[in-house]
Amino acid sequence: MVADSGAASGPKPSSSVKLVLLGEAAVGKSSLVMRFVNNDFQENKEPTIGAAFLTQKCNLPTRTIKFEIWDTAGQERFASLAPMYYRNAQAALVVYDITKAASLTKAQHWVAELQRQASPGIVIALVGNKSDLAASPNNSGSSSSGGSGGALSDASTAGDDGDAASSTAVGDGDDGDEDEEGEGGDARKVATKVAKAYADEEGLLFFETSAKTGLNVAEVFTAIANAIPETSLKGPRGVGGQTHLGGGRQEDAARVNLTGGRDAAGPKEGCAC
Amino acid sequence: METLNDTDWDVLIVGTGLKQSLLALALSRSGKRVLHIDKNHYYGGAEAAFSLQEAEDWLKKVAEDIILNQTYTNISILQPSQEHSGTDASKLSFSRAYNLSLSPQIIYARSSLLPILVSSKVHRQLDFLAVGSWWVYSAKDGPNDTPGSEPSADRANSSQGKLVKVPSGREDIFADPSLDFKAKRALVKFLRFIVEFEDQPEVWEEHREKPFPVFLSEQFNFPAALQDPVISLTLSPSVPSRITTEFALRRIARHLRSIGMFGPGFGSVVPKWGGLSEISQVACRAGAVGGAVYVLGKGLVNPESINAPKYRPTGDTQKPSELKAYLQDGEAITTRWIVGLRNDLEPFYAQQHSNLEKHPDPGNSSTVCKSITIVSSALEPLFPALAEGAPQPAGAVVVFPSGSLALGEGSDQGEEIPPVYLLIHSGDTGECPTGQSVLYASVALGNERGFVLLEQAVKLLLRAINTEPTSTILWSLRYKQHTRIRPHWQSVSRENPSTSRQILEFSPSPPDLAFDDSTLDEVKESWQKILGDEAGEFMVFDDREGMGTDLDDNE
Numbered sequence: 001m002v003a004d005s006g007a008a009s010g011p012k013p014s015s016s017v018k019l020v021l022l023g024e025a026a027v028g029k030s031s032l033v034m035r036f037v038n039n040d041f042q043e044n045k046e047p048t049i050g051a052a053f054l055t056q057k058c059n060l061p062t063r064t065i066k067f068e069i070w071d072t073a074g075q076e077r078f079a080s081l082a083p084m085y086y087r088n089a090q091a092a093l094v095v096y097d098i099t100k101a102a103s104l105t106k107a108q109h110w111v112a113e114l115q116r117q118a119s120p121g122i123v124i125a126l127v128g129n130k131s132d133l134a135a136s137p138n139n140s141g142s143s144s145s146g147g148s149g150g151a152l153s154d155a156s157t158a159g160d161d162g163d164a165a166s167s168t169a170v171g172d173g174d175d176g177d178e179d180e181e182g183e184g185g186d187a188r189k190v191a192t193k194v195a196k197a198y199a200d201e202e203g204l205l206f207f208e209t210s211a212k213t214g215l216n217v218a219e220v221f222t223a224i225a226n227a228i229p230e231t232s233l234k235g236p237r238g239v240g241g242q243t244h245l246g247g248g249r250q251e252d253a254a255r256v257n258l259t260g261g262r263d264a265a266g267p268k269e270g271c272a273c
Numbered sequence: 274m275e276t277l278n279d280t281d282w283d284v285l286i287v288g289t290g291l292k293q294s295l296l297a298l299a300l301s302r303s304g305k306r307v308l309h310i311d312k313n314h315y316y317g318g319a320e321a322a323f324s325l326q327e328a329e330d331w332l333k334k335v336a337e338d339i340i341l342n343q344t345y346t347n348i349s350i351l352q353p354s355q356e357h358s359g360t361d362a363s364k365l366s367f368s369r370a371y372n373l374s375l376s377p378q379i380i381y382a383r384s385s386l387l388p389i390l391v392s393s394k395v396h397r398q399l400d401f402l403a404v405g406s407w408w409v410y411s412a413k414d415g416p417n418d419t420p421g422s423e424p425s426a427d428r429a430n431s432s433q434g435k436l437v438k439v440p441s442g443r444e445d446i447f448a449d450p451s452l453d454f455k456a457k458r459a460l461v462k463f464l465r466f467i468v469e470f471e472d473q474p475e476v477w478e479e480h481r482e483k484p485f486p487v488f489l490s491e492q493f494n495f496p497a498a499l500q501d502p503v504i505s506l507t508l509s510p511s512v513p514s515r516i517t518t519e520f521a522l523r524r525i526a527r528h529l530r531s532i533g534m535f536g537p538g539f540g541s542v543v544p545k546w547g548g549l550s551e552i553s554q555v556a557c558r559a560g561a562v563g564g565a566v567y568v569l570g571k572g573l574v575n576p577e578s579i580n581a582p583k584y585r586p587t588g589d590t591q592k593p594s595e596l597k598a599y600l601q602d603g604e605a606i607t608t609r610w611i612v613g614l615r616n617d618l619e620p621f622y623a624q625q626h627s628n629l630e631k632h633p634d635p636g637n638s639s640t641v642c643k644s645i646t647i648v649s650s651a652l653e654p655l656f657p658a659l660a661e662g663a664p665q666p667a668g669a670v671v672v673f674p675s676g677s678l679a680l681g682e683g684s685d686q687g688e689e690i691p692p693v694y695l696l697i698h699s700g701d702t703g704e705c706p707t708g709q710s711v712l713y714a715s716v717a718l719g720n721e722r723g724f725v726l727l728e729q730a731v732k733l734l735l736r737a738i739n740t741e742p743t744s745t746i747l748w749s750l751r752y753k754q755h756t757r758i759r760p761h762w763q764s765v766s767r768e769n770p771s772t773s774r775q776i777l778e779f780s781p782s783p784p785d786l787a788f789d790d791s792t793l794d795e796v797k798e799s800w801q802k803i804l805g806d807e808a809g810e811f812m813v814f815d816d817r818e819g820m821g822t823d824l825d826d827n828e
């Protein structure tokens with residue numbers, strides 16, 4: 001991403017957006033990103049070891065957004081998230097599991113942390129994952145702006161996988177034992193309207209997704225891309241009020257390129273004599 | 274919540290300073306089970322970068338700490354009362370608009386750090402900015418070339434010194450109206466010599482250990498007025514009479530040979546967003562991607578101090594090559610290697626105290642007074658454009674040579690005052706908002722008079738650059754940095770002979786103004802010890818899968 005300015009698709013302006021992924025273990029963070037980046041889903045995925053860094057482009061009508069996705073993947077377990085994980089991030093995806101009430105509480109902690117520590121203009125999306133485990137439109141229907149309604153109408157049932165026990169395997173499968181009772185095929189524990197009300201109150205984008213079926217996954221990223229203010233794309237990472245109006249941060253006139261010209265300019269030419 | 278003690282760790286890295294973090298990076302593809310902890314709640318250790326609030330918290334924390342041999346002491350923050358008028362730049366911004374580096378260093382283009390950041394691919398997550406012009410403060414009268422100031426204004430105030438730009442090449446020298454022909458000749462001759470000084474031992478060998486100013490006068494007929502600019506390039510904290518010729522030649526050659534490496538007109542860079550701290554974090558990040566587990570807010574402890582059951586080797590449960598270490602909450606973990614700074618390893622030594630000789634103190638410490646000052650101006654005259662095609666500089670160096678500042682009454686008249694260095698960072702560094710600047714000042718004095726000098730230097734600098742409106746100090750932090758001197762880094766060899774080889778101690782980072790490549794030697798040596806025959810090429814990694822995935826999006 002240092003030297004590839006202009007290599008992007010055609011004449012549309014292309015900008016990089018740093019996005020951090022936060023949420024409790026086993027809510028399906030990595031699965032969401034795998035769905036988005038590779039359109040792929042793994043049952044019984046091993047917990048993500050370490051952290052990961054992935055990129056994916058998102059084409060909007062007027063511009064291309066290249067997401068740099070920082071999957072914190074477990075690093076948050078020991079209160080070790082570096083400021084640089086979310087410093088200068090323009091977007092954050094805070095994920096909870098609709099089948100685990102505690103995971104929404106954890107998500108709310110992350111939102112508070114971001115509001116305290118991250119760049120002031122950061123776009124935060126709250127995402128309730130594993131919507132395929134909800135039986136049917138339950139206690140909501142009022143969701144609109146975030147598009148979570150789709151999650152409810154389309155939700156596949158846990159019954160597809162047989163009994164409730166197998167439903168626990170869906171998603172990350174991190175940390176093994178999550179106790180889900182199944183409740184006749186509807187494992188939902190977080191009502192859509194509750195999460196939606198919270199998201200509205202905090203000014204967050206809101207979606208319910210299924211990394212398993214792919215439902216609403218691309219929509220989340222598109223919505224984030226659309227919500228990134230044009231202005232924050234122009235300066236490097238939207239912080240510090242850069243004066244350059246050229247486009248992406250590749251064109252930052254102050255940046256030194258460590259890889260170009262290293263061999264071209266030999267010691268003698270470069271030297272004072 | 275999972276616990277840390279159900280893993281047999283291969284390496285426990287203590288502290289997230291630059292060296293430890295680079296080691297984590299070096300080990301990130303090794304498959305070793307790495308646990309990386311820091312007693313602080315922030316990354317970077319002695320190289321940390323702080324927001325205003327974090328700086329306040331740090332001050333309180335250090336004041337409460339009872340740890341001996343702290344790196345930083347005598348911390349204070351000064352925030353002059355603010356006028357509530359004027360532009361945004363004239364006011365202190367919100368806390369997180371600032372990333373102030375405790376240990377700011379420039380990185381020369383020829384430093385071996387940069388190729389390592391490239392070969393390990395982490396440079397992609399870093400931004401580097403150019404350090405442009407070097408200035409020497411001169412209190413003497415002379416032709417005025419103080420940047421941005423009117424000649425008349427300069428003459429009107431006789432007490433006002435000026436800043437003289439250090440020529441960075443032959444064109445600069447010839448274009449400089451303040452130099453007479455003789456001076457230009459001496460300078461050019463010296464510059465020609467220094468490019469390949471190693472090949473001309475006859476010129477300098479006999480001066481090797483002698484004072485550099487004498488060498489300049491004797492061998493190059495250097496006019497006195499030219500000595501300060503040339504000596505400033507050494508970044509030596511000492512008074513000139515104590516700078517040896519060999520040291521100075523190596524330092525000046527390092528400076529000049531770096532110019533032009535990454536673009537015309539500059540020879541050093543600084544990482545954006547808080548300097549070395551950002552490199553630490555990026556390196557830790559790479560360690561995390563490689564599977565290392567990171568825990569902040571947890572250091573090593575002596576189990577006796579927390580009433581934890583003391584571990585006694587029974588021979589059954591502990592493999593001979595395993596070390597047992599206790600973490601802050603009493604958790605005991607096993608590991609094959611422990612790496613860290615001496616300060617951070619102290620509790621581990623104390624834990625072994627009962628059956629081992631007390632580890633001797635490694636010796637004296639040197640102290641430097643430092644200050645960080647946020648000013649309400651971009652100080653643009655210090656950052657002139659370098660050359661066509663060069664990046665806009667974000668850093669500048671200002672040197673107050675030995676003798677240019679005075680301590681006034683009560684000071685020892687015969688005493689030589691060491692030089693004061695200021696690294697000036699613009700808003701482009703991400704360390705302060707656009708329109709403001711951060712001044713990092715340091716002087717190699719251990720007593721309070723160091724702070725007096727720093728304050729004086731900052732004031733004189735602001736006065737010498739007549740900005741409109743006048744630059745004011747919005748916030749400042751001052752502190753002392755202590756570095757315990759150790760001849761050379763070494764693993765602790767005098768302790769328990771069976772395990773002591775597995776404890777690797779890093780030396781504390783010196784308060785240098787430029788990154789010292791020997792830092793990497795320590796990292797590389799410890800990496801080699803840990804990996805043994807498995808060690809491949811140091812810090813040379815392929816792209817990870819998933820990096821740079823460029824599939825079209827799946828909307």
